Amino acid sequence: MTKRILAIDDSRTIRSLLTQTLQKAGFEVSTAVDGVDGIEKFQHEDADLVITDVNMPNKDGFGVIADIRGGTRNRTVPVLVLTTESGAALKERARQAGATGWIVKPFDDEALVAVIRRLTGAA
C-alpha cells in the first residue's frame, strides 16, 4: 500500500522539491504551508510519516510535533524534522519535542528517501 507523507514547510520551493522527490520515490504526498495548516491537515488525513520544517510562521515545527505527540490521533507517527541547523542543540530540542529523526537542509534526495523508506517500512 502506498505510504502517505505529509510535508509541512513555508517555502514553496521546498514543498515542491519534497513533493517531486517523494512522489518519484512512490510516495503519496500532501503538503501544508505552516504549522497551523499542518496540524489541520494532520487531523483530517492519514499520514504514514510527517516531515516538517522548523522555522515557520504561526506554529513552528516543534509546535507541530508537540501537538501530534500530545494529541489523540496517530500520535506515534514518525516525524522528521527538516532543518538548517545542526549540532547537539538541535538534536536535544528535537528529542525533547519527540521527533523521530531529522534531515538537514539542503537535503540529499537519496538520503531523504532512504530514511523515509526505513521509517515507514516502505519498499
Add this chain to the structure above:
Amino acid sequence: MTADMTMRDVFFEECEDLIAALTEGLTAMRDGSTDSETVNAVFRAVHSVKGAAGAFALDDLVGFAHTFETVLDHVRSQRLALDDRILHVLQRSGDILADLIETAREELPTNSAQVDPVLADLQSFLGDAPAEAEDFTFEALTLAFDGPADAGSTYVVDFTPNAAFYTSGNDPVLIIAALQSLGTTRVTVDLSRLPTGLDALHWQDGLLSWQLEIEGLGSDLPILEVFEFVDDLCALQVKLLDEDTAVPDIATATAPDSPVEQDGMDAAAGMAGDMSDQKARNAADKGSTRAASSLRVNPERIDRLINAVGELIINQSVISQRLQHANLPNTAELFADLDDYKLLAREIQEGVMAIRAQPVKPLFQRMLRIAREAADATGKVVELITEGEATEVDKTVIERLADPLTHMIRNAIDHGIEAPDLRTAAGKNRQGRLRLAARQRSGSIVIEIADDGAGLNRPRIREIAVSKGLVAEDAQLSETEIDHLLFAPGFSTAKEVTNLSGRGVGMDVVKTAITALGGRVAISSQFGQGTTFSITLPLTLAVMDGMIINLGGQTMVVPISSIVETIRPKDADLSQIGLNNTLLRIRGEYVPIIDLAERMGQVATLRDMTDRVLLLIQTDSVPQCALAVDDIFDQRQVVVKSMQGNYGEISGISGATILGDGKIALIIDPEAVAQGNSVYAVTNSQNGRDVSYVAAC
C-alpha cells in the same frame, strides 16, 4: 525543460515574494517600527531564501544569506542594538541579496566587487567572535575500516529500546526490517522481562530486547545508519561476531555525540557533497536560456476568457430575472440552485481576475530601490513614500509600467528635487519628498509621482523647445502646453547627461509607453514648489458593486464604493441657496446637492429636489455632496465595460455595463461629477468647463 528547471522557476518565483516581504519589513524598520514581529519577518524572509537556495547549490547566495540572517538573528534576540548604521547596512544587504538572486537566476558570475564590502560590513557587526562554532564536534573516528575481509563479516546487534524510542515514532519492527535488508539476518527476541500478567504490561517500559546476526557486511556503518536517530533511545551494541579481531566496540548507548551519528551525518554530507557537485555541473551545462516566467498565456485568450466570464455573470443575472418573472410553481430549489450558479460564477470570475490583476506593491517596492540609488548617485537626500500599494492593476500593465515609472522617479530626483543646500536655502526641508501613489478611480487607475522639488521652469522649457525647433519663436502657449513640451520627441532638458539619466532617454519615451497602455499623462507643477505627474490608465475588466438607479427614465449605475448612504429627503431637510441650488441638511451639516440629470445633459435647468432620492457621495478628492436621482432599483455586481477603446472619455461617465435584459446602463463617475470637470480638463483644455468629451468620433 528538465524537471530541475521547473524547480528553479518555483524557487525564483518564491524569492520574488520573499524579497518583497523583506523589503516591506526593512522599510517598516526604516520608518521606525522595530518591534519584534517586523524584525522577525525580515529574518524569516532571509532564512527562507537561504533554506531554499541551498537546494540549488547557490553557494554565494547561501553564504551571504547566512551572514545576513545571523546579523538579523542577533538583532531580533537583542544581542545587537539597531542604529542608523546597522539599518543602512541591512537595507544595502537586502539590495545585495536581491542582486545575488538575480545573478543566480541569470546564471551570471557574482559581482564580488559589490557583494564583498556589504558582506564585510555585516560581519563587522558580528564582532570578532568566530563564526558560531558548531556544537557538534567531530570526535576522532576510530571505526573498523581496517577490519574485515571482502567476503564480509557477521555482526551481532543487540538493542533494547526504551520508552522514548516508542513515543518518538520509532518502530522496532521497521528497524529490524531495515537491518534485515542489509544481509542474511537471524533474529532472536528476548522476552524474559515480560511480566506474566498482561495488565502488568506497560509498553513504555521497553521490555523487549532483540539480537540480530547479520552476515556479509563490509563494515558496521550500514547498521549504525539504521540506528542514526535512535542511538540514545535504546541500549545498543554492535560488534563483530568473531571477537578475536581486535576491533573496538563502536557504539555505546549513552555516549553523546556518538560516532554513530557522525557516520550517518558524514555519509549524508558526503553524498550531499556529491549531489551538489552534480547539480553545479547541471547548472553549468544548462543553456543560457532563461526559464520562462510561470505564466505565459496568449493575452488574447485571457481577454476572451475575461469577456466570457463577464457574459456568464450577466447571463446568470438574465436567467435570474426571467425566472422571477416566470411565476413558476415550487421554485424554492430552483432558486437555491441558481444561487449556487451565482456563487460558482463569482468564483470563476475571481479566479480569472486573479490571473490578471496584481497589486502594484512589488513594482512600488522596486521603485524604493531605484529612488535610493538615484539619490545616492546624484547626491540628493530624498525619501520615497508610497501610497495605495494594494491597488490592483492588470499584470501586463504593471510590467509595462516599470520602465516609465523608473524613468520618472529618476527624473524627479535628478531634475526635480534640488540639492540639499539649495533646498535649505529655499526654506525647505533638506530631505526631499517624493510620493508615489496609486488609486482606483472608478474605471481607471491613477498613478501619481509627486515631488516637492523645484517645479517646472516654464520659460526655460519654452526656450529649449524653441531652440530645438519644436515650437515657433512667437507661438502662444498655455502653461499646460508648455508642460507637455517635455513629452515632445527630441526634447531633453539634460544638456548635461548625468550619470543617472544615462543616454538622455527622454520623457517622450515615457509618454509613448503610457499611451501604448491606453493611458494618459497629466502634469501639474508650481515653480519653486514641486511637480506632479499623473498617469491615468484604463481598467480592462472591473467588476464593481453598483447601485442601479433611474435617472429620467434611463437606467444608470453608481459605484457603491462612493456612496455613503441613500436619503429620501423631507422638505425640511432641503434649503435653497442661490438661484437654483439646493442644499441638504444632514446631521447638522449642509451638503450641496447635484442634480445628476442636469449634469448628464438630460435637462437644461436644475429641477426641484423634492421627491428625488439623494445619494450621499464621498470620494478621495471631493468633499461630501449628494447626487439627486429619480429612483433607486437595487444593488448588484456589474461588469464594467470600458468605452475608451471605442469611444473615448465622457464627462462624468466612467464606463458602461450590460444589464440582465441586455440593455446598456452607463456608469457614473461620482468624483468627476462632483468636481464638475472632465478628468482630462487639464490636458485637453478646450472650452473650459464644457469639455464634453474627448472622443475621437
Add this chain to the structure above:
Amino acid sequence: MSQLAELQKSERLEFVTLVAGGQNFCIEITQIREIRRWTPVTVLPHSPDHVLGVINLRGAVIPIIDLAAKLGFAKIMPTERHVIIIIAVEDRIIGLLVESVSEILGVDSHTVRETPRGPEDTTTRAILGIIPLGDDMTKIISLSALLAPASQVAA
C-alpha cells in the same frame, strides 16, 4: 503612401455600397464586421449630434454614429428600416447608421479614381477616392479620416 495608393496595391477590391444623406458611398469590405438592423441605442450624455448612443453588441459597448450627420448632411431619424454597419478601424469598433445598404461591389483596382480636386468640406475630407458606376459614381469613405479627432492634442 496615400490611402488610395494603398488600396490599389491589390488587383481586385470589394466594397459595400450604401446610401447616406441621399448620396452613394461605399466602404472597403475588409473594414466591415457586420451589418445589422437598427436597434434602439442608449443615449450618451453631452454627446455631439452625430453620436447617437451606444448599443450592446454581444457584450461589447459600441458607439453608433450617424454617418450622414458626420459627413455634414441632415441627421437621420432612425427607424427599423435603417441599417447599422459595424466597422473596425485601428482596434476600434464603431457602428455607422446609414439609410440603406445596396450591394457588394467588386471592381478591378484600376477603376478606382482619385477624388477630383475641388473645394474641401467635411464630406470631401472623408473621401479617399471614387468609383464610377454607370452614370453615377460611388464615393469611397476613408474611415480613418472620418473618425480622426478634429483637434489633436500632443499625444
